[in-house]
Amino acid sequence: MYYNTYGYQNAVNGKYDRQIKPNRLTVTGEGTVTAASDEAIITIGVINESPNLSAAQKENADKTAAVIQALMSLGIPQSDIQTYVYRIEPQYNYENGQQIFRGYRVEHQLQVTVRDISKTGQVIDQAVAAGANSVSSIQFTVSNPNAFYNQALTIAIRNAQEKAISMARALQVTLQPVPVIVQELSQPLPPRPIPFQAAMLAQSAETPIQPGENKIMATVKVEFTYS
Structure with a gap:
């Protein structure tokens, strides 16, 4: 995370006219959704x-x-x-x-x-x-991974907003609630491979398979302005 202040002064008719670019605050947000394998x-x-x-x-x-x-x-x-x-x-x-x-x-x-x-x-x-x-x-x-990934993206953006609000309070500045940049850093994960032991082929009863759950994660980079 970082925040920068940009400014410069120009002399106009003997007076200084101060122009300040918006201050920027950049945070990352993470979101995770658990989905049962189907x-x-x-x-x-x-x-x-x-x-x-x-x-x-x-x-x-x-x-x-x-x-x-x-x-x-x-x-x-x-x-x-x-x-x-x-x-x-x-x-x-x-x-x-x-x-x-x-x-x-x-x-x-x-x-x-x-x-x-x-x-x-x-x-x-x-x-x-x-x-x-x-x-x-x-x-x-999962048969519809994009639906779960979109949920994770929503959580990630909310996580970024919460971080930005906390930082703004600590800095005692006023945060603009609408971000100026939102960048998706992650991609939906591929299916997770499970190694299969050849020794299991000798079993006479039905081979026990435990599918477990998939953790679908999303990460975003969000940039806010503050004054």
Whole structure:
């Protein structure tokens, strides 16, 4: 925070005419809103190897198709299932300092949006049962983050106003209530990723997933004038 006083005097007809620019007081305001997660974004896929590239691709395609079918059977529309990563890599063993070709590794990762968050654990289990062997992350978010972010912005501006009023009282000056500059410093946060442990894939009961809450924060820089 800072405040500056600007002034100068000009001699006019032997008299000094004092002109003073408005004094400025700059503060930052912060606001936080807590929102319960109502969506999950899961990255899940199939990884396999084979000495033959065509065989590796076919095996991967068959298992991925089964995973997609399992997801759709849970009510997830195909529009909420999209390819996130697809790669083919040659694999080698190293023996006695020599590189020996082992086969091909095919990886197909899907990004799945689960709009009924209570089904998150079930989605993972069904996908694994259908052939998925990779669950790299789960991201929890809210379906309408902008609404919550706008609430946080409102709180941030009020916080800045309260700070400015307190400072004006301490300085014993008169604060103009309408700011001259309001600058948004923050941006809505992306979904928060949750690391997923591969060991959980071995569970036979439904995988327990705790979505928790999202903290949506906003920060503003506000400039007031005072006299």
